Amino acid sequence: xxxxxxxxxxxxxxxxxxxxxxxxxxxxGNAKCGDIMRIYLDIDENHxxxxxxxxxxxxxxxxxxxxxxxxxxxxxxxxxxxxVTNKAVMEALDGLPPVKVHCSLLAEEAIHAALWDYAQKNxxxxxxxxxxxxxxxxxxxxxxxxx
Amino acid sequence: xxxxxxLDNAATxxxxxxxxxxxxxxxxxxxGNASSIYGxxxxxxxxxxxxxxxxxxxxxxAPQEIYFTAGGSESDNWALIAAAExxxxxxxxxxxxxxxxxxxxxxxxxxxxxxxxITYIDVDENGILKLDELKRAIRSDTILISVMxxxxxxxxxxxxxxxxxxxxxxxxxxxxxxxxxxGHLPINVxxxxxxxxxxxxxxxxxxxxxxxxxIRKGVKIRxxxxxxxxERSRRAGTENIPGIAGYGAAVKRAMASLxxxxxxxxxxxxxxxERISKEIPYCRLNGDRTKRLPNNVNFxxxxxxxxxxxxxxxxxxxxxxxxxxxxxxxxxxxxxxxAIGLPHEIAHGSLRLTLSEENTKEEIDYTVESIKEIVTKLxxxxxxxxxxxxxxx
Numbered sequence: 349x350x351x352x353x354x355x356x357x358x359x360x361x362x363x364x365x366x367x368x369x370x371x372x373x374x375x376x377g378n379a380k381c382g383d384i385m386r387i388y389l390d391i392d393e394n395h396x397x398x399x400x401x402x403x404x405x406x407x408x409x410x411x412x413x414x415x416x417x418x419x420x421x422x423x424x425x426x427x428x429x430x431x432v433t434n435k436a437v438m439e440a441l442d443g444l445p446p447v448k449v450h451c452s453l454l455a456e457e458a459i460h461a462a463l464w465d466y467a468q469k470n471x472x473x474x475x476x477x478x479x480x481x482x483x484x485x486x487x488x489x490x491x492x493x494x495x
Numbered sequence: 496x497x498x499x500x501x502l503d504n505a506a507t508x509x510x511x512x513x514x515x516x517x518x519x520x521x522x523x524x525x526x527g528n529a530s531s532i533y534g535x536x537x538x539x540x541x542x543x544x545x546x547x548x549x550x551x552x553x554x555x556x557a558p559q560e561i562y563f564t565a566g567g568s569e570s571d572n573w574a575l576i577a578a579a580e581x582x583x584x585x586x587x588x589x590x591x592x593x594x595x596x597x598x599x600x601x602x603x604x605x606x607x608x609x610x611x612x613i614t615y616i617d618v619d620e621n622g623i624l625k626l627d628e629l630k631r632a633i634r635s636d637t638i639l640i641s642v643m644x645x646x647x648x649x650x651x652x653x654x655x656x657x658x659x660x661x662x663x664x665x666x667x668x669x670x671x672x673x674x675x676x677x678g679h680l681p682i683n684v685x686x687x688x689x690x691x692x693x694x695x696x697x698x699x700x701x702x703x704x705x706x707x708x709x710i711r712k713g714v715k716i717r718x719x720x721x722x723x724x725x726e727r728s729r730r731a732g733t734e735n736i737p738g739i740a741g742y743g744a745a746v747k748r749a750m751a752s753l754x755x756x757x758x759x760x761x762x763x764x765x766x767x768x769e770r771i772s773k774e775i776p777y778c779r780l781n782g783d784r785t786k787r788l789p790n791n792v793n794f795x796x797x798x799x800x801x802x803x804x805x806x807x808x809x810x811x812x813x814x815x816x817x818x819x820x821x822x823x824x825x826x827x828x829x830x831x832x833x834a835i836g837l838p839h840e841i842a843h844g845s846l847r848l849t850l851s852e853e854n855t856k857e858e859i860d861y862t863v864e865s866i867k868e869i870v871t872k873l874x875x876x877x878x879x880x881x882x883x884x885x886x887x888x
Contacts, residue, residue, distance in 0.1 A: 358806065364876050375878060379840030382800055382819060382828065386878040403878040405840075407802035407819070411876065 351442035357412035374461025385458040409448035413455035505849035511700040517744035521737040546743025555683040567674035570693030570708040571598035577716035586636025621783035622651035644676035649782030650791025659688030678749035701745030705738030760789040790850040798880035
């Protein structure tokens with residue numbers, strides 16, 4: 349069900365871990381729904397993301413999207429990192445099964461949450477960045493079954 | 496290890512060689528319709544009668560009480576819907592449990608939309624039905640009690656005899672979904688006061704697409720599939736003769752090895768449970784320790800998500816299953832794990848391993864080592880574990 353790239357990033361996830369005294373940390377998702385992502389950013393004085401690490405509790409797609417998202421934002425400025433959308437993550441992974449698209453949204457949200465934390469700590473605003481939702485599943489409607 | 500270690504026998508089993516051999520003559524040689532008058536049809540009829548007798552004998556039932564279906568789900572649908580319709584004049588109240596298979600639960604939803612009232616009885620933390628609650632739920636308009644013999648996820652075996660006695664005392668029909676139990680545990684319909692029982696061939700090394708519904712003589716439920724005179728006009732459609740031939744062979748095989756298989760699987764199961772409990776921290780055995788299917792093991796590993804665990808096991812050649820939401824396409828984990836009181840995040844980290852007589856101790860050892868390695872790896876990646884460890888310091 350998963351592409352080779354998803355499997356690669358699941359089996360050999362890049363950038364797993366923590367960053368001590370990180371410039372920004374963001375945690376999104378909830379255990380109730382089965383996925384939580386935490387992203388750590390190390391950002392220098394020129395607003396460049398020097399390092400990025402993650403920890404994820406979740407399915408194969410959740411791990412793979414976290415891994416890919418960290419790869420995509422590394423070395424970028426915070427403004428450039430804002431362009432790393434869930435679509436960009438999905439494309440870089442050669443797609444995800446429809447039921448797993450929310451994992452890529454979660455990855456985008458995790459990056460944004462970490463950037464928000466960084467912006468808050470430094471009293472700056474990042475264009476286009478909004479306060480992260482605490483739960484990515486908010487507003488998702490439950491599918492009604494028909495008989 | 497290059498070969499596959501199959502530990503998902505509650506999902507389906509390998510079709511046994513003697514089962515395949517029993518089926519083969521009924522494709523290209525004895526392909527006659529069992530309803531036909533000529534000799535070619537008679538061969539089909541003969542094997543069908545033989546299979547029906549073997550199955551009836553295994554349950555202490557009469558052959559006329561066994562109706563072949565396309566499998567467990569059809570049997571469950573039939574039992575519930577047809578009983579509801581037939582006994583509607585007596586009442587519209589049905590009692591079942593919170594941990595039934597979806598073939599029961601979704602059929603109950605269907606009946607609910609058609610004006611029936613359903614009471615879902617709770618289970619305790621090990622998945623055993625609360626008999627007091629069952630007794631209290633019985634009303635004068637209760638027409639049916641349906642409780643599974645053994646649970647497909649956590650393997651808990653229900654007090655079926657007691658439930659049957661309660662139903663009988665109140666003159667209420669008793670149906671049991673025995674898909675996981677039939678051929679794995681001894682069942683006698685009279686001893687347990689069972690009025691209807693669903694079973695499926697592919698859970699006992701038989702072919703897929705064939706099952707049966709036992710209906711006690713005197714239970715007035717009508718046809719579910721309308722058409723010809725097959726199955727005493729209660730289940731129309733040309734019989735699946737190769738399937739029925741295979742089912743008969745599978746039951747014969749399962750009943751002959753029952754005692755020995757229970758002993759062997761129970762030993763292996765207990766060894767697996769013991770090793771995991773002792774060697775992997777922060778885990779929980781789901782389901783009753785002793786009142787469980789001989790081949791079922793179900794654990795939750797805290798801070799770990801089930802699908803990730805399954806993919807990594809698959810890469811090591813181990814086939815297993817999980818009650819995680821991600822394996823079902825919904826956001827909620829298994830209703831069974833929630834019903835026994837597991838918090839969502841722990842239910843997401845469940846792993847079901849279901850054995851067969853072919854599994855060896857070496858396979859179990861390899862599986863335990865693999866789970867240990869994978870759980871450690873996933874925990875190192877888990878923010879929940881990180882938070883837990885930090886709190887401990």
